[in-house]
Amino acid sequence: MANRHPARSARTRESGNPHNPGAVLQTWPVQSETAALRTEKKTVLIFAAHNVFGAGQNPAPNQSFGGNMLSTQTKRTTCIGDHLFIVEGAKHWALYDLKEETLISIDLDSGELLWALAQEASPSEEKLVFLTKHAEAIMELAEQSGIADRLFLPDTSSAEAIPLLEYLWLEVTDQCNHKCIHCYGDFCIRLKNFMKLEVAKRILSQARAMGCQWVQFVGGEPFMHRQLWEMIEYAVELGFPDIEIFTNLTLLKEEDINRIKAYNIHIATTLLGHNAEVHDACTQIPGSFNRWYRNIKKIQALGIDFRIGVVRMQQNENDMEEIEAFLRREDLLVADEEFEPDDVRPTGRGCNNAVEPRAPLQYDFFFTVTPQFFHQARKSNPCWRGEMAVSAEGKVFPCVFSRQTTFGDANQDGITPAVQTLQQQCWVITLDNVDRCRDCEYRYACMDCRELSISSGHGLHGRQPRCQYDPYSDE
Structure with a gap:
């Protein structure tokens, strides 16, 4: 009964993927100095920027690793390491580990920090030292998630060339x-x-x-x-x-x-x-x-x-x-x-x-x-x-x-x-063009159905009605 359609066969559930049990949605539980938002469904890394940078002081925008930490209306995506990408949503970011086929949910401040570090031209070693010194919790959790040794390295992931018509x-x-x-x-x-x-x-x-x-x-x-x-x-x-x-x-x-x-x-x-x-x-x-x-x-x-x-x-x-x-x-x-x-x-x-x-x-x-x-x-x-x-x-x-x-x-x-x-x-029509989906951090891991949107009265660029995830929720 499994769908043989190649475009739909490798589907990953939040609780695991029957086709690939390693493809799961993870969260970063937080200890010690950081605060954790705990819900029945998941634990999300939450900490304030002043805790990240220490002494209650954020680096000035022109300081190394600082940059502009304010969110913009355009939801961002950037590479933060080999087979590692972060995607911004309305309330959270998602870290895509394309090597282990894993999603990691992280909070806005953590995403902003990783995004800012990724924009810097400094050597990866300096960025790791910065994380260890000023955001120890992120570094520890990166090690626990098995991505620390790939952080800020050049990306080697790629997509195979595909036919025009499949x-x-x-x-x-x-x-x-x-x-x-x-x-x-x-x-x-x-x-x-x-x-x-x-x-x-x-x-x-x-x-x-x-x-x-x-x-x-x-x-x-x-x-x-x-x-x-x-x-x-x-x-x-x-x-x-x-x-x-x-x-x-x-x-x-x-x-x-x-x-x-x-x-x-x-x-x-x-x-x-x-x-x-x-x-x-x-x-x-x-x-x-x-x-x-x-x-x-x-x-x-x-x-x-x-x-x-x-x-x-x-x-x-x-x-x-x-x-x-x-x-x-x-x-x-x-x-x-x-x-x-x-x-x-x-x-x-x-x-x-x-x-x-x-x-x-x-x-x-x-x-x-x-x-x-x-x-x-x-x-x-x-x-x-x-x-x-x-x-x-x-x-x-x-x-x-x-x-x-x-x-x-x-x-x-x-x-x-x-x-x-x-x-x-x-x-x-990518999910960047779709109502609500454009603000979802999982938009590049999610299957779509434009026809369901059209036939349900939401239009060509309307949200997919079967999706129950709310990217605007704090949970």
Whole structure:
């Protein structure tokens, strides 16, 4: 059930990362002369500037290491050592240790001091002596956090070069044999749009030429398209490293499953209930659960790579424990893999109030603290960057959920102009451009979803509604 999507796979929780247990959010507890602000959730380093510099005197602005210690409206980011960066927020700073994939929360005064030291051209040894003499608590805690030997050294972290286009959703048809009550695309059996084979081949060829690594064939239900396998085989010929089919599994034949195995194709599917009563009520197709179960077990038996998404809505929100138990009992969710349902997206039929869960899911903080993610997040949107979706009608969207605005016509122009438009209008939206997020110290470790902001009425640059963290809080 783990999301194989490369852009989302290495997620770090505040309490730890199931993919990398070392990636955690830490705080610096303070002893002796410094004061500590203690809450139920965390302990944050707090001390006044006059305690840092000693004798109640701050250095004058023109003194070495002093600088201007006043906060500015523009939230700052700077390197303070090898694989070490600090990012300013409204009430706190965050120290990003990109080597150990760790976040450390620090207070404003500590951040100001480290920022000022980082701006000085003095040798690193002098800065360490200064910390030892005037801010012993910071130095001790840096040693406890395992970063002291890298403080103020030249940074060697870097991000690998990435393709212009990384991920492509190819909606080969809008026709579907299900009538799922939450469907983001309003897909159903009455729709008759099928992507032409030559159009699909041109899109695939152009995408691969741009370095695209991942393509998902999706619908509607992709197995409604009679030429689906010709499209997939062409993607195989082009050398796409990661090919996935998103399917409800109900139309698969033995021949299809054998081909999936032969071509090493990945499967993505959705489970809406732990039994036929719940699942079929959501798909509105009797027998859909039994057909789904029969084919997922065949796929499992052949060792085909698969992932299962669970969409949480009003009709199944009270069944999450039973769904998780079912998945684990059937070995469809392995022991060390977390159960991560996703609330229905408010788009398409998902906008219906009768589908929206009565109690929204409370999401944990997810952080990714790697050189690749950090450096990329400072320049581009952590979700949309490098992604595009093409509908059966040739319309180009930033992703399969964001369907309000069209950014190109693949039937007429191919995808090259659309990629340029997406790059200029969507991919460049960093969290520095987003309300509230721009004041958050974790903005370069956090995943984003512009579509959730748009569909929830907050606009293109509005806050992501599922985030519960308040950067303006003293806690």
